[in-house]
Amino acid sequence: MKKISWLLTIFLIVIPTFALAAGSVEGGSKQAVNWSAIGMFVGFVMLTLFITYWAAKRTASAADFYSAGGGITGFQNGLAIAGDYMSAASFLGISGLVYTSGYDGLIYSVGWLVGWPIVTFLIAEQLRNLGKFTFADVTSFRLGQTDIRILAACGSLVTVAFYLIAQMVGAGKLIQLLFGLDYWIAVVLVGGLMMVYVTFGGMKATTWVQIIKAVLLLAGATFMAGAVLYKFGFSPEALFAKATEVHPKKLAIMEPGTLISNPLSAISLGLALMFGTAGLPHILMRFFTVKDAQAARKSVFYATGFIGYFYILTFIIGFGAITLVSTDALFLDGSILEKTKSGIAAIKGGSNMAAIHLANAVGGNLFLGFISAVAFATILAVVSGLALAGASSISHDLYGMVIKGGAANEQDEIRVSKIATLVLGVLAIFLGIVFENQNVAFMVGLAFAIAASCNFPVLVMSIFWKGLTTRGALVGGFLGLVSAVVGVVLSPAVWEATLGYAKGSAPIKLDNPALFSMAIAFAGIWLFSILDRSKRASIDRDGFDAQFVRSQTGIGAASATTH
Amino acid sequence: MINLARIERDPNYRELVRRRSSLGWGLSLVMLVVYFGFIVLVAYAPKFLGTPLGSGVMTIGIPIGLSVIALAFILTGIYVRRANSSYDVLVRKIVEENRS
Numbered sequence: 001m002k003k004i005s006w007l008l009t010i011f012l013i014v015i016p017t018f019a020l021a022a023g024s025v026e027g028g029s030k031q032a033v034n035w036s037a038i039g040m041f042v043g044f045v046m047l048t049l050f051i052t053y054w055a056a057k058r059t060a061s062a063a064d065f066y067s068a069g070g071g072i073t074g075f076q077n078g079l080a081i082a083g084d085y086m087s088a089a090s091f092l093g094i095s096g097l098v099y100t101s102g103y104d105g106l107i108y109s110v111g112w113l114v115g116w117p118i119v120t121f122l123i124a125e126q127l128r129n130l131g132k133f134t135f136a137d138v139t140s141f142r143l144g145q146t147d148i149r150i151l152a153a154c155g156s157l158v159t160v161a162f163y164l165i166a167q168m169v170g171a172g173k174l175i176q177l178l179f180g181l182d183y184w185i186a187v188v189l190v191g192g193l194m195m196v197y198v199t200f201g202g203m204k205a206t207t208w209v210q211i212i213k214a215v216l217l218l219a220g221a222t223f224m225a226g227a228v229l230y231k232f233g234f235s236p237e238a239l240f241a242k243a244t245e246v247h248p249k250k251l252a253i254m255e256p257g258t259l260i261s262n263p264l265s266a267i268s269l270g271l272a273l274m275f276g277t278a279g280l281p282h283i284l285m286r287f288f289t290v291k292d293a294q295a296a297r298k299s300v301f302y303a304t305g306f307i308g309y310f311y312i313l314t315f316i317i318g319f320g321a322i323t324l325v326s327t328d329a330l331f332l333d334g335s336i337l338e339k340t341k342s343g344i345a346a347i348k349g350g351s352n353m354a355a356i357h358l359a360n361a362v363g364g365n366l367f368l369g370f371i372s373a374v375a376f377a378t379i380l381a382v383v384s385g386l387a388l389a390g391a392s393s394i395s396h397d398l399y400g401m402v403i404k405g406g407a408a409n410e411q412d413e414i415r416v417s418k419i420a421t422l423v424l425g426v427l428a429i430f431l432g433i434v435f436e437n438q439n440v441a442f443m444v445g446l447a448f449a450i451a452a453s454c455n456f457p458v459l460v461m462s463i464f465w466k467g468l469t470t471r472g473a474l475v476g477g478f479l480g481l482v483s484a485v486v487g488v489v490l491s492p493a494v495w496e497a498t499l500g501y502a503k504g505s506a507p508i509k510l511d512n513p514a515l516f517s518m519a520i521a522f523a524g525i526w527l528f529s530i531l532d533r534s535k536r537a538s539i540d541r542d543g544f545d546a547q548f549v550r551s552q553t554g555i556g557a558a559s560a561t562t563h
Numbered sequence: 564m565i566n567l568a569r570i571e572r573d574p575n576y577r578e579l580v581r582r583r584s585s586l587g588w589g590l591s592l593v594m595l596v597v598y599f600g601f602i603v604l605v606a607y608a609p610k611f612l613g614t615p616l617g618s619g620v621m622t623i624g625i626p627i628g629l630s631v632i633a634l635a636f637i638l639t640g641i642y643v644r645r646a647n648s649s650y651d652v653l654v655r656k657i658v659e660e661n662r663s
Contacts, residue, residue, distance in 0.1 A: 103612070103622075103624055103625070103628075106624075106625070106628040106629075107602075107605055107628070109628075109632065110598070110601060110628055110631045110632060111598075111602075113632055113635050114594060114598045114631065114635050116635060116639065117590065117591070117594045117635050117638045117639045117642075118591055118594060118595075120639045120642055120643070121586075121587040121588070121590050121591045121594075121642055122587055122588075122591055125646075236621070237619045237620070237621055240619070240620045240621055240625075241619065241620050244620045251613075251620060252613075254613060254615075254620060254621070254622040254624065254625070255609055255610065255612050255613025255622055255624055256605045256609035256612055256613075256624070257609075262606075263603075263606030263607055264606075266602050266605055266606040267599070267602055267603075267606065270598065270599065270602040274598065293654075294646075294647065294651055297642070297643050297646055297647075298643060298647075300639065301639050301640060301642075301643040304635060304636050304639045305636050305639075308632045308633070308635060308636045311632060312629065312632060545567060545571070546567055549567060549570050549571065549576070552576070552579060552580055552583065553570070553576070553579070553654050553657050553658065554654060555570075555657075555658060555661070
């Protein structure tokens with residue numbers, strides 16, 4: 001009962017915040033208060049709080065908290081994975097990229113999708129068979145627990161932190177534009193709701209919030225893309241013809257453009273997109289929420305289908321926005337239009353708003369409200385998944401395994417993860433406000449680079465390579481982590497755009513460091529493993545056979561708790 | 564509890580490992596070759612991807628990009644189908660035979 005009153009209290013705080021904000025709207029970059037959007041969003045929040053309440057009653061053990069008791073089905077998990085992946089950044093960002101550059105948006109979509117088959121073929125089943133709550137369970141299976149848990153926790157927390165900041169800043173800006181709320185109110189609202197979902201409902205609530213959002217987003221995007229195609233008599237050719245006619249780049253939007261500046265940069269970005277997916281802690285964690293290896297494999301199949309379908313929709317939505325948004329004065333900033341003569345550059349709120357304006361263009365104010373609410377819900381759900389992954393890494397890997405040596409009391413571990421969630425939430429709100437006016441686009445790239453250069457190499461080598469030793473994993477993993485961070489700082493995106501050094505002065509010309517940071521990680525892991533003659537090394541190598549049998553057959557794997 | 568050496572000698576287990584690794588690595592290789600083939604085209608031959616298809620504005624790059632997306636889904640489907648029909652049966656047999 002205590003929990004209900006808690007939820008109620010928080011909800012009562014949330015509602016007046018809207019009313020308050022509504023009163024304090026002035027011009028500037030904020031939109032007028034959109035009541036249908038707020039109404040639908042409040043509906044979504046009520047539904048998710050109800051789910052959180054329901055999940056809280058059923059979340060007692062550590063298994064419930066971290067992995068929803070292993071009781072999520074393959075199909076549900078597929079939707080939840082797709083939900084984790086279809087963030088506001090990919091929905092608004094890719095459609096915005098298609099809006100400004102056409103074909104280039106497709107390159108990103110393809111890169112973000114092709115990591116999934118690799119996850120299915122090489123990682124999903126093994127992960128389920130070997131792990132329990134976090135991917136560190138797998139990497140430390142036969143290696144030195146303490147060292148490897150610390151490495152995995154560093155990799156997870158750094159990835160989560162950068163991803164979280166990027167999402168928070170994006171959320172603040174978006175909500176400011178969509179709902180007419182102040183930036184800081186938006187950030188506090190996202191952080192606060194996230195803390196409620198995760199601390200009370202754990203993985204069960206986080207998963208269901210993610211599933212609901214995924215369904216809403218897929219439905220909304222389907223409607224939008226359908227409406228665009230309907231306007232052009234379901235002829236893509238007619239859509240593209242109109243788009244090339246009105247876009248200032250004309251036919252150039254139908255081929256790769258300036259986004260990919262040099263070939264090595266393209267390959268490096270491709271590597272980061274593909275293998276980063278297989279190293280994101282909040283995604284890897286989802287494989288422990290299903291019953292067994294079969295369900296794990298099915299869930300990636302569904303996820304790949306949903307995500308691929310969604311990316312095709314965003315491509316259509318981007319082209320739809322070129323034809324319907326950039327030609328309509330309602331969505332354009334008159335003064336910019338005057339100066340540039342380009343409807344593409346003059347879009348109100350920047351290119352990330354392309355999909356939002358398109359919603360208004362094809363479905364009117366009510367549908368605009370729906371898509372705005374869904375975009376907010378998307379941020380909320382992704383942020384919750386990230387926070388849960390970060391908190392699990394702190395409580396399960398650092399507290400439970402490193403500090404308590406695997407002998408932690410289950411209830412204590414849950415308590416630590418709840419405290420960790422609150423700390424992460426407050427930190428995320430704080431950093432979100434600090435970074436308000438910074439360009440944070442590189443942070444998602446950084447998160448992918450670190451995931452691809454630290455988490456992924458250690459994970460894949462621990463599953464498949466008998467020769468891997470604790471020292472090799474530790475040295476190689478940290479080398480990957482450090483080189484990814486250094487590589488991003490020295491890249492044009494940060495060195496020139498964020499730090500403000502002269503154009504062309506960036507020491508490393510790659511926009512994403514994955515090409516060399518992944519190579520350094522794998523080379524480091526290999527070299528320091530084969531040179532390792534310590535006693536620990538022979539224990540590590542001897543443990544491989546038993547691990548391999550379990551990874552293949554699932555004999556001895558953590559089973560689902562009964563509910 | 565489980566007899567490692569016995570499982571490793573089990574022909575069903577060998578069959579499972581052989582099938583899973585050849586299919587898993589094989590399909591991964593296909594995906595890698597196709598994807599990096601696409602990226603190399605983007606990087607070195609952007610004009611090729613901009614070749615118009617027929618008389619309209621549609622370029623060859625659009626179906627190529629979309630087919631990489633479709634292929635990712637199809638390959639995953641092939642793996643899951645094969646895995647569901649053979650791996651799980653083999654795993655069940657191995658578990659049965661080594662229960663003692």
